[in-house]
Amino acid sequence: MTLQYIVEHLSVAFGAVTGALAARGKSIDLFGVIVLGLVTAVGGGTLRDLLLDVPVFWIQDSAYVVTGFVAALLMFFSVRMLQLPNGILQVADAFFLAFVVMLGTAKTWNLGHSWPVCIVMGVATGVAGGILRDVLCGQIPMVFRSHIDLYATAAMIGTIVYLIGSAWHPKHPSNLIAGVCTILILRLAALRWRIRLPEFDPGSEH
Amino acid sequence: MTLQYIVEHLSVAFGAVTGALAARGKSIDLFGVIVLGLVTAVGGGTLRDLLLDVPVFWIQDSAYVVTGFVAALLMFFSVRMLQLPNGILQVADAFFLAFVVMLGTAKTWNLGHSWPVCIVMGVATGVAGGILRDVLCGQIPMVFRSHIDLYATAAMIGTIVYLIGSAWHPKHPSNLIAGVCTILILRLAALRWRIRLPEFDPGSEH
């Protein structure tokens, strides 16, 4: 439980960092950076909790807001000094995606919801924050683009692995681990070998 | 009741199709098409249910999600073969708009809300999905543009017809039928004769 809490805070902090990074080159000020950081960090879980009609996680435990705020603030002031290598960012992102998607799926499953709802909520927890961030930056969400290399698809397959496991052995921790590993492996493999979903462009020839 | 359920699923499927079509020419991949499809299909009803604080309809009955998902998926793979004539799309759209707006209005009215809230919820059920779709695609919502030819206005007049009828004969089915017909006739007439709302452009002369 304590390990989960620490990883949850790390994932909020990391989300805030990627949200802040999205503000580069757009004449966005400190407040904008903090909002983009917080929205990326807690947006997916907030949407999930609103839709499921359960208390929003960061309103119950506002330590998440503080973590996201501090992470975005530190990013704002350190970005000129820091050189974050893209590779490390992507591996960390894959890890937190896997973790956050699995927690969202498990929360929904434990509330007794059906498979399709669990899949939607798991994926939404992982990608909705980034979608909101991109919309606020005036861009088509990155996760809708094929050059993202299996982001939401990896999340979705991971939730399905978890759900199959949960139908077999309900509440067994190996379901979560299997789901996390599936997402991590798929995402990293997709990054390594540029595995992509087909694009939707009826005008062009294949 | 069964007829209503079938038409509801058809309207979700149709929403998903129009959402998927909006992805054309934007380098959006399969996942993006499915999200745009689902958001267009269930976005209006989701916003309505969140605002009214009732359980979200597709979380209670996840068959709606499956319908929207399958419709967007089929659209993705069939769009190269299919030639959907614009005229048929617009007539189908007018029909589902009328249907969805009336259901949203009736749901709100049956919960005991006031006229202004019923009008907002009825119109929002009909247009919010499309607004979300356009925002996700990085465009000013189509329904805000005068060349749409009385879309939301038709919806609003239909809800008012329903509410006047309901004040007279509460729960009488003819109220719904009158509302649906009002929206259908207004929308199709507006398409036929290019009836439009005035634009807001203080800079230009009239």
Added chain:
Amino acid sequence: MTLQYIVEHLSVAFGAVTGALAARGKSIDLFGVIVLGLVTAVGGGTLRDLLLDVPVFWIQDSAYVVTGFVAALLMFFSVRMLQLPNGILQVADAFFLAFVVMLGTAKTWNLGHSWPVCIVMGVATGVAGGILRDVLCGQIPMVFRSHIDLYATAAMIGTIVYLIGSAWHPKHPSNLIAGVCTILILRLAALRWRIRLPEFDPGSEH
């Protein structure tokens, strides 16, 4: 209480006017102007109430919707005749920002929430409507830009002043007055002397 109710309606009306003004020069029609007006006027409070899981204020008392609707409608038809001086708009905006932020903070505080949640809700009540308006208009939110001259920052410092006062003398009206004055003075001073937050632009030199 009656004075508060009047100022609340004035702030909704003013929000609707600024929302309508944002539609200029974008080929947006009457319906779009009304939606932009309503979203700007009630968007922040709606987000706050959804997140706090309390009934949405304009669904409980739909007079707010009517006020916002009428204000946007009047703006639509009078904008060609009216010449609203920018200075007066900004001073009125600062006043309503201060008022709305303080009401949002007090509502959250009175529900027993923690400091970070009160700060987020206070600021969100004041700025989320404008953020939604800008996203619907296809723009990066104005409040994220440094040339706004301490908008959200003034709001945040005002909520902190209120919270410090409330920790000392709970429910004392002077807390609200101190918060309102803080926001007003900071915002007007920032406008007068062009006080700004630093921008986030790692590429450029300082």
